[in-house]
Amino acid sequence: MRKVIVFSLLVVPPLLLLFWDSPPKEVLVRLRLPELLLSFGFGGSLAAAGGVFQGVLKNPLAEPYTLGSAAGAALGASVASVSGFPVEWGALSGGLGAVLLILFAFKLFSDPLSVLLFGVGLTAFFSALILFLYALFPVYTLQEALLFTLGYITPVSLTLALTLFLLSLLFTVFLLKRSKSLDLLSLGDETAFFSGVDPQKERLFLLVLSSVPVSLFVAYCGVVGFVGIVVPHAVRFLGFRRGTLLIPVSFAVGGGALTFSQWVARTVLYPTVLPAGVVTAILGVPLFLYILWRYTGVRG
Amino acid sequence: MKRVFFVFFWFFLLSLSVFGFDRVVSLSPALTDIVAYVGAGKKLVGVTVFCSGSVCRGKERVGGIVNPNLEKIYSLHPDLVIATTMTPKRDIEALKRLGLKVLVFRLVSLEDVVNATGKLGELLSGDEDEGRELLRRIREGALPLSRCLKGKRVVVVISSRPLYVAGSRSYLGEILTMAGAEVLPDTTFSAISYEALVRLKPDLVIFVGRGEFHPPGNFKVVRVAPSDDLLHPSPRILRGVEEIRRAICGR
Amino acid sequence: MLEVRELSYGILKGVSFTVPDGKIVGVVGRNGAGKTTLLKCLGGFYSYLGSVKVSGREVRELPPEERVKRVNYLPQDFYHPFPFTVYEFLSSTTGKRGSEVEEVLESLGILKFKERLLNSLSGGEKVKVHIARLLLVDPEIYLLDEPVAYLDVSVVPFIGRLVRELSKRGKTVLITSHDVGFLYSLCNLFLGLREGELSLFGDGRELLERSREIFGVELKAFECNGETFIKTV
Numbered sequence: 001m002r003k004v005i006v007f008s009l010l011v012v013p014p015l016l017l018l019f020w021d022s023p024p025k026e027v028l029v030r031l032r033l034p035e036l037l038l039s040f041g042f043g044g045s046l047a048a049a050g051g052v053f054q055g056v057l058k059n060p061l062a063e064p065y066t067l068g069s070a071a072g073a074a075l076g077a078s079v080a081s082v083s084g085f086p087v088e089w090g091a092l093s094g095g096l097g098a099v100l101l102i103l104f105a106f107k108l109f110s111d112p113l114s115v116l117l118f119g120v121g122l123t124a125f126f127s128a129l130i131l132f133l134y135a136l137f138p139v140y141t142l143q144e145a146l147l148f149t150l151g152y153i154t155p156v157s158l159t160l161a162l163t164l165f166l167l168s169l170l171f172t173v174f175l176l177k178r179s180k181s182l183d184l185l186s187l188g189d190e191t192a193f194f195s196g197v198d199p200q201k202e203r204l205f206l207l208v209l210s211s212v213p214v215s216l217f218v219a220y221c222g223v224v225g226f227v228g229i230v231v232p233h234a235v236r237f238l239g240f241r242r243g244t245l246l247i248p249v250s251f252a253v254g255g256g257a258l259t260f261s262q263w264v265a266r267t268v269l270y271p272t273v274l275p276a277g278v279v280t281a282i283l284g285v286p287l288f289l290y291i292l293w294r295y296t297g298v299r300g
Numbered sequence: 301m302k303r304v305f306f307v308f309f310w311f312f313l314l315s316l317s318v319f320g321f322d323r324v325v326s327l328s329p330a331l332t333d334i335v336a337y338v339g340a341g342k343k344l345v346g347v348t349v350f351c352s353g354s355v356c357r358g359k360e361r362v363g364g365i366v367n368p369n370l371e372k373i374y375s376l377h378p379d380l381v382i383a384t385t386m387t388p389k390r391d392i393e394a395l396k397r398l399g400l401k402v403l404v405f406r407l408v409s410l411e412d413v414v415n416a417t418g419k420l421g422e423l424l425s426g427d428e429d430e431g432r433e434l435l436r437r438i439r440e441g442a443l444p445l446s447r448c449l450k451g452k453r454v455v456v457v458i459s460s461r462p463l464y465v466a467g468s469r470s471y472l473g474e475i476l477t478m479a480g481a482e483v484l485p486d487t488t489f490s491a492i493s494y495e496a497l498v499r500l501k502p503d504l505v506i507f508v509g510r511g512e513f514h515p516p517g518n519f520k521v522v523r524v525a526p527s528d529d530l531l532h533p534s535p536r537i538l539r540g541v542e543e544i545r546r547a548i549c550g551r
Numbered sequence: 552m553l554e555v556r557e558l559s560y561g562i563l564k565g566v567s568f569t570v571p572d573g574k575i576v577g578v579v580g581r582n583g584a585g586k587t588t589l590l591k592c593l594g595g596f597y598s599y600l601g602s603v604k605v606s607g608r609e610v611r612e613l614p615p616e617e618r619v620k621r622v623n624y625l626p627q628d629f630y631h632p633f634p635f636t637v638y639e640f641l642s643s644t645t646g647k648r649g650s651e652v653e654e655v656l657e658s659l660g661i662l663k664f665k666e667r668l669l670n671s672l673s674g675g676e677k678v679k680v681h682i683a684r685l686l687l688v689d690p691e692i693y694l695l696d697e698p699v700a701y702l703d704v705s706v707v708p709f710i711g712r713l714v715r716e717l718s719k720r721g722k723t724v725l726i727t728s729h730d731v732g733f734l735y736s737l738c739n740l741f742l743g744l745r746e747g748e749l750s751l752f753g754d755g756r757e758l759l760e761r762s763r764e765i766f767g768v769e770l771k772a773f774e775c776n777g778e779t780f781i782k783t784v
Contacts, residue, residue: 027371030398060632112632121634135478143364145387154390155370157397183643186633190626191684193646196615220390241634242643271369272349295632 001239008213010252013260014040020263034161038264039153039276040255042163042217043227047254048172049210050228051235051246053185056203059112060295063228064095064214067115068122070223072098073146073215074135075126081139087219095215098122099207106203128135151277153262164220168213172251176208179243202226224277226284227254227261233291324371325362327383330407332356333534335382337434340424344417345376349494351527367391374461378397382420407533408488410438410474417535423543434535436477448549454481458531459544460513464489469551471533476506506544521548553593553605553622553692553723560599561588562747567601568739569726570689573780575718577734578727579758580744581752581766586727587627589744590694593725594624605692621691626695627679631670637680638665645687655683674701682713693717693724699733711737731758732781 017039018032050063057067064070076094077087103117134145150211155161173289175182181202184192189199231254234247259278268274309464326345327330336355344355346362359505360376363369365386373381373395381402395402405416418431420453442498453474456466466472466513467487484500485492494516497505505521507513508530515521524547553570562585570576577622577731578586594691595610595618603610605621635643641652659679664672669680678701685693695714699707707730714724714737725742728734734741741758743751743765751761755772759781762770769784 023371024375026398027374031370031374032393050525055633058630058632147366147388152367152386155394156390157393180643183635186627187631187635187640187644188628190591190596190624190628191644191681194594194619194624194626195684196619198615236634241636242639266369266371271363271372273363273369274369 005238006235006240006249006253011256013239013256013263017259017263022212030158031155034155034158035153035230035262036259037158037161037165038156038217038221039259040222041161041168041181041213042153042221043231043258043261044172044212044251044255045213045217046224046228046258047167047231047235048175048247048274049214049249050254051243051250052182052206053228054232055182055243056206057106057112057115058186059115060291061112061116061229062234063225064117064211065223065228066123067098067102067119069095069098069102069121069127069211070214070218070225071130071149071289072101073127073211076222077213078130078133078148078207080147082133087215091215091219092212094126095218096208097114097209098126099211103172103204103207109271114274116158137262147275150224151222151280152273152275153221154209156220160220164213164216165206167216168251171209172207172247172290176244177245178206178209179201179247182243222275222277224258224280226288227258229259229291230284230287234287302455311414322382323376323378323380324424325352325376325378325381326330327362327368327387328383328407328530329367330413330456331382331384331405331416331420333528333532333536334413337417337422337535338421338425338427338430339479343424346373347380370394372397374400380423383411402475408471409469410435410471413471413533413535413537433540438541439478441538441545442475442478443548444515445476445481445541445545448545449504449542451478452481454483454499454500455484455485455500456503457505457513458489459497459507460507460511461511463494463497464491464509465513466488471537472530475537476544482523506548533544552607553603554607554689555593555601555603557601558589558592558596558603559601559678559700560592561585563592563599564587564747565601565749566744568742568752569683569751570723571755572723573718573721574740575714575738576740576742577738577758578726578742578744579731579734584744585747586677586744587696588747589742590624590696590725590727591691592723593695594622596624605614620690622692622694623685623688625678625681625685625696625698627700629674629701631677634668634670636666636668637672637683640680641684641687643714644684647687652683655686658686659683672743673721675703678702679706689722689774690724692708693722695724695726697727697729699728699730707733731766732779735772735781736779754770 014036017036023032053062054060073091073095077092080090100121105115108116130149131145181197184195184197185199185203191201205292232250235246235249235253240246262276265274265276265279311455321362322343323345324343325420326335326344326376327348329348331352332355332483335344341355344359346360347356349361350367362372364433366388368391381400383392383404385404385406392404406412407416414431414435417434421427421430430452437499458464458466466489467485468477468483469488473483484502498517502519505515505519506524507521508524524544552572556567558566562632580586591597593603610622616673638652642648653662661679664676698710717724735755741751741753747764750765751757759770759772770781770783773780773782
């Protein structure tokens with residue numbers, strides 16, 4: 001049963017995105033295929049990273065969006081694009097810089113809620129800096145900055161989309177090789193240490209590995225929220241609890257979820273195109289609140 | 301050999317002007333106005349969701365200015381897509397990858413509007429003088445304004461909340477400068493504070509925005525009903541200038 | 552053999568002692584005296600100053616796979632926000648599977664929880680699951696941090712029997728607890744900490760004699776029907 005659910009989440013959204021309205025071949029190859037690769041790879045990376053962030057920080061509400069590493073990547077990409085550097089490098093340094101800040105907060109604060117609030121602050125700060133930057137350089141319009149902070153997927157060239165997609169797959173395989181550490185860290189640093197892994201090192205390693213593909217996608221699609229938080233919980237709920245299953249299934253379901261959101265974003269108000277991040281927020285926030293309620297209930 | 305080449309070249313140019321650009325998609329309401337002005341409105345096959353004029357009646361809608369629907373545009377098989385710098389580069393590039401011809405215009409200063417009009421006139425109706433003609437008509441329209449604006453310090457407010465002004469380097473500011481006004485501040489379009497507005501010490505504030513505007517100082521405010529005639533950087537400004545004249549010089 | 556020389560970390564200041572194999576050591580002290588810190592240092596969890604040697608090898612320098620088999624630790628923190636079944640927990644922490652896991656669960660009387668989610672268990676049941684992890688690893692030195700804090704009285708003697716069996720097999724066990732009576736009846740050696748300094752290392756008689764120094768109150772032992780009770784005076 002659960003395999004059927006995962007399989008349909010994996011297959012139906014891509015088919016919908018590709019073949020809805022039976023597009024001409026040119027549109028299929030040059031617009032929809034890159035769009036699918038972008039949204040599936042981005043959604044998959046976000047969900048896998050969400051699972052990793054939650055596990056290694058032992059925080060059910062963690063993901064690149066809530067903790068500010070996605071916003072960091074977006075800021076880095078914006079800085080790079082106004083100063084003429086490649087956006088990928090900007091996004092990578094922004095995203096990984098934010099990861100270091102998160103690790104610092106994790107050491108500083110002992111409870112998950114404080115770390116989460118730190119992330120909320122970080123996100124607000126980075127988003128404000130992005131808007132400031134766009135106000136500073138009038139070549140960029142404010143609407144563009146808004147779309148960027150809301151997660152707006154525009155098809156890129158097929159080569160670029162394919163490269164990004166393959167990179168996201170590659171990094172998911174790297175994560176998969178480290179899945180044992182993810183399981184152990186999610187049981188607490190002490191249990192992890194006394195089961196033979198170095199918690200500090202593995203945490204840094206896993207956070208960096210999962211943030212690289214997310215940052216690269218953010219450079220092209222902006223910040224998309226709630227996929228990273230909702231999908232791993234849903235996947236665990238379906239019984240894929242251990243890293244060896246959690247990571248690949250999250251990637252598949254997250255990819256399907258963002259692909260579906262992008263399809264909705266393009267279809268629901270046709271011909272107006274919505275930012276995909278708006279759709280994921282509308283669909284994801286109720287589930288997010290449910291998770292919040294459930295976990296505070298368990299702890300209290 | 302050279303002669304053969306020239307024959308081909310001329311034939312190529314001719315074929316361009318005769319057969320080229322019959323299906324145009326516009327990603328900007330102002331550009332749509334320009335196309336209508338140069339008499340090529342029926343060549344438009346796609347316009348944005350914001351277009352409300354008669355030229356857009358019955359035309360396909362292709363999404364917004366910053367979020368156009370690329371598939372919809374492609375499905376109309378346009379031979380030319382025109383956009384402003386407001387449309388994100390990524391969308392422009394995606395359209396080019398689809399093999400579409402895309403022209404991007406900057407529409408901020410009067411010169412921009414005139415050049416765009418000239419270029420689109422040349423491309424779509426074969427008339428190279430549309431731009432110069434437009435500039436002449438705008439000058440003509442601005443002249444009667446000088447009676448009531450000459451030597452006055454003027455600020456053009458296009459939104460009160462936040463306070464957003466069209467400065468001396470915007471098309472609106474340049475037209476008022478033609479009429480002898482001293483337009484402030486020296487900018488294109490920008491958000492300024494109410495305090496900055498007071499410090500500019502304007503003799504006259506022209507408010508063309510929607511909603512309320514409570515002037516923060518003791519200066520004269522003239523309201524001009526906000527309309528696309530004023531806010532589109534396009535030939536509609538001709539009517540806009542007339543609206544300003546009626547509001548300021550009045551009766 | 553566990554040899555500790557001039558161990559300092561956090562509140563701990565220059566702690567030195569030696570425990571021969573097979574001893575059961577009760578680690579006592581008031582709240583914040585450094586009991587948990589000491590146990591974690593002995594396991595190599597913190598980068599301490601000084602030296603902690605297990606069978607002649609420095610704990611911090613052991614490769615992780617070997618370290619966990621020499622010395623292992625029962626944590627106090629049982630917050631598990633993510634769903635894991637008991638079996639999944641034990642197999643991913645120890646690498647052991649199948650009948651081996653089941654036998655240990657059976658010996659602790661929690662085989663019925665094998666497929667239950669860890670975060671649906673009660674505090675006492677969680678402690679047992681964590682003890683099962685230690686038994687599966689079966690290190691030379693067991694560090695048990697408050698093993699009876701969450702358990703109801705019916706289970707406490709069971710833990711006592713378990714620890715005695717370990718000691719009989721030549722394992723060294725260090726236990727912290729606020730239940731001095733429980734430790735008094737179980738341990739051969741006592742290690743008293745006072746504000747991070749070693750203030751006692753000796754047998755039960757010494758513990759009672761120096762109790763005022765360690766706890767701030769005097770403790771006395773009473774015999775009743777062959778059982779020993781500890782009371783504050």
